Amino acid sequence: DVQLVESGGGLVQPGGSLRLSCAASGFVFSSYSMYWVRQAPGKGLVWVSHISADGSATEYADSVKGRFTISRDNAKNTVFLQLNSLRVEDTAVYYCTKGSDSWGQGTLVTVSS
Amino acid sequence: DVVMTQSPLSLSVTLGQSASISCRSSQSLVSSNGHTYLMWLRQRPGHSPRRLISSVSNRDSGVPDRFSGSGSGTDFTLTLSRVEAEDVGVYYCMQATYWPHTFGQGTILEIK
Numbered sequence: 001d002v003q004l005v006e007s008g009g010g011l012v013q014p015g016g017s018l019r020l021s022c023a024a025s026g027f028v029f030s031s032y033s034m035y036w037v038r039q040a041p042g043k044g045l046v047w048v049s050h051i052s053a054d055g056s057a058t059e060y061a062d063s064v065k066g067r068f069t070i071s072r073d074n075a076k077n078t079v080f081l082q083l084n085s086l087r088v089e090d091t092a093v094y095y096c097t098k099g100s101d102s103w104g105q106g107t108l109v110t111v112s113s
Numbered sequence: 114d115v116v117m118t119q120s121p122l123s124l125s126v127t128l129g130q131s132a133s134i135s136c137r138s139s140q141s142l143v144s145s146n147g148h149t150y151l152m153w154l155r156q157r158p159g160h161s162p163r164r165l166i167s168s169v170s171n172r173d174s175g176v177p178d179r180f181s182g183s184g185s186g187t188d189f190t191l192t193l194s195r196v197e198a199e200d201v202g203v204y205y206c207m208q209a210t211y212w213p214h215t216f217g218q219g220t221i222l223e224i225k
Binding site for chain 2: 021034044045046047050059061062094095099101103105106
């Protein structure tokens with residue numbers, strides 16, 4: 001079975017940084033694009049970033065471009081999301097997903113002073 | 114960005130009855146390869162989303178045949194027949210034809 005396990009969320013002050021990780025298992029990780037999606041409290045789903053299977057191509061939502069960086073380590077079956085210059089409006093549960101067919105349990109990022 | 118508009122935004126259904134959710138996109142979701150990347154997902158309270166249907170009408174593994182998807186171009190529908198208590202949650206349509214992928218606002222389904 002596909003498993004995606006996110007970690008790294010927490011409480012951070014505005015302007016701070018966090019690094020989210022998503023450990024994958026149950027499929028050939030190096031063959032699939034991976035995505036991060038976030039959901040602010042009580043709100044809907046928003047795509048944040050995408051990385052191609054080999055890591056050569058990345059995409060970002062305009063709201064995070066220049067502040068977030070997606071990367072992956074295919075040897076460790078893990079995808080990362082580096083969050084810099086965090087804003088209050090970045091507060092959300094961040095989900096790792098394998099192209100919408102499998103989702104992790106999410107990790108909560110709270111940006112507050 | 115492609116705007117996905119769902120209606121209704123909330124739905125109250127009697128057990129055993131049918132329900133339909135509409136999703137309209139601001140531009141055609143037919144990709145250059147001829148495929149239409151329109152998905153339906155459900156999110157139960159306190160849980161992660163789960164995909165139910167891909168490519169307009171293909172049910173994911175383990176999804177009951179009470180769920181069906183239809184549509185083309187810019188107009189799509191999710192139909193639930195014989196609604197059960199376990200169907201409660203928020204239903205989202207999502208397009209993956211264009212980046213950024215975009216979701217509808219969500220439709221809350223509750224049991225009357």
